[in-house]
Amino acid sequence: MATLVTGGAGFIGSHIVVALHDAGRDVVVLDDFSNASRRVVDALRTLTGSHLPVVEGDAGDPDVLDAVFGGNRIDSVVHFAARKSVAESVSDPLGYYRSNLGSVIALAAAAIDRGVGRLVFSSSATVYGSTSALPVAEDSPTVPDSPYGQTKLMGERILADAAASSDMRAVMLRYFNPVGAHPSGVIGEDPSGEPANLVPRIMQVVAGRRDRLGVFGADYSTVDGTAVRDYVHVMDLAEGHVAALDTDIAPSSSRTYNLGTGSGTTVLQVLAAAEEALGTRIPYKVAERRPGDIEASWADCTRARDELGWQARRGLTQMLADHWNFVRQHLNGYES
Ligand code: UD1
Numbered sequence: 001m002a003t004l005v006t007g008g009a010g011f012i013g014s015h016i017v018v019a020l021h022d023a024g025r026d027v028v029v030l031d032d033f034s035n036a037s038r039r040v041v042d043a044l045r046t047l048t049g050s051h052l053p054v055v056e057g058d059a060g061d062p063d064v065l066d067a068v069f070g071g072n073r074i075d076s077v078v079h080f081a082a083r084k085s086v087a088e089s090v091s092d093p094l095g096y097y098r099s100n101l102g103s104v105i106a107l108a109a110a111a112i113d114r115g116v117g118r119l120v121f122s123s124s125a126t127v128y129g130s131t132s133a134l135p136v137a138e139d140s141p142t143v144p145d146s147p148y149g150q151t152k153l154m155g156e157r158i159l160a161d162a163a164a165s166s167d168m169r170a171v172m173l174r175y176f177n178p179v180g181a182h183p184s185g186v187i188g189e190d191p192s193g194e195p196a197n198l199v200p201r202i203m204q205v206v207a208g209r210r211d212r213l214g215v216f217g218a219d220y221s222t223v224d225g226t227a228v229r230d231y232v233h234v235m236d237l238a239e240g241h242v243a244a245l246d247t248d249i250a251p252s253s254s255r256t257y258n259l260g261t262g263s264g265t266t267v268l269q270v271l272a273a274a275e276e277a278l279g280t281r282i283p284y285k286v287a288e289r290r291p292g293d294i295e296a297s298w299a300d301c302t303r304a305r306d307e308l309g310w311q312a313r314r315g316l317t318q319m320l321a322d323h324w325n326f327v328r329q330h331l332n333g334y335e336s
Contacts (some may be wrong), residue, residue: 001075004030016049019239086148124152147243176298179199179232188323188327236261243304
């Protein structure tokens with residue numbers, strides 16, 4: 001029996017494919033390559049030393065799903081395939097609702113139809129929005145600030161209801177800020193177009209693509225005035241998915257887990273850690289706050305520790321060193 005990974009060629013998805021393979025599972029990848037390079041497939045085959053079955057298609061297309069479930073013996077699903085730009089979701093909310101929720105509905109229907117026992121959903125800390133007390137726990141209020149965040153929260157709801165009406169189990173994983181890469185540097189984060197996130201932009205400065213980092217706001221009520229996030233190594237996240245597939249939960253039920261480290265780091269602390277990890281100076285300039293940014297967010301990961309037996313093990317220095325190790329081997333992304 002195999003695990004289907006939708007979006008398995010993406011940044012987080014590709015690392016989960018490797019972790020599942022390392023845990024002894026057979027994996028089938030479904031990806032439409034709209035936001036991922038086909039070269040990721042070669043990289044994954046190299047890393048796993050296996051002929052990884054890959055289906056090219058849209059996870060929201062019932063005909064594609066019919067072919068995937070019909071042609072493979074699948075007993076569990078990890079669903080990543082989704083659009084993920086906050087800004088794009090504000091300018092194209094209907095496109096985001098149609099695409100991100102359409103795929104959840106089609107995939108859940110196909111999975112239940114085929115008697116799949118478990119579906120793990122890629123959710124995000126963005127579901128909490130800016131209102132929660134810190135650290136945020138799974139039962140903290142959920143008030144997403146963007147259509148993208150809404151699609152994650154609604155996706156969770158749809159899957160919980162679908163699980164309750166069937167024999168399937170649904171596990172929602174809310175990621176905090178994923179960074180890092182596989183230690184080999186063979187797979188990693190390759191943003192299409194201009195990256196928006198902090199660590200990819202720091203890497204651009206190190207690679208000489210950007211003169212300096214703009215630090216978005218230094219007047220927050222934090223230790224050094226810059227915003228706080230919970231950065232978590234993508235390999236730790238990947239191991240969290242293996243734990244979510246293994247954990248003992250009852251059929252027809254669902255459970256939600258935060259995946260973070262449980263501690264917050266400011267932008268300037270990330271910069272200092274990157275300078276230390278990479279042994280180079282990284283120039284920066286304080287700029288305006290970025291609209292829509294929240295001051296601080298970090299996770300309470302008690303539930304994942306107690307119920308999944310999972311804890312993040314890798315620290316910030318390793319995240320930054322591993323991230324750079326991928327970037328330096330792929331200065332023009334996967335196409336180089
Ligand atoms: C962002 C998204 C979030 C998404 C997450 C995925 C927004 C508002 N939020 O979260 O929905 O789930 O990415 O990874 O887009 N920063 C700088 N300079 C930069 C870039 C970032 O100072 O050039 C700061 C930001 O202001 C923020 C921190 O670094 O305080 C982290 O930013 P980022 O990596 O974009 O993550 P989030 O804002 O947490």
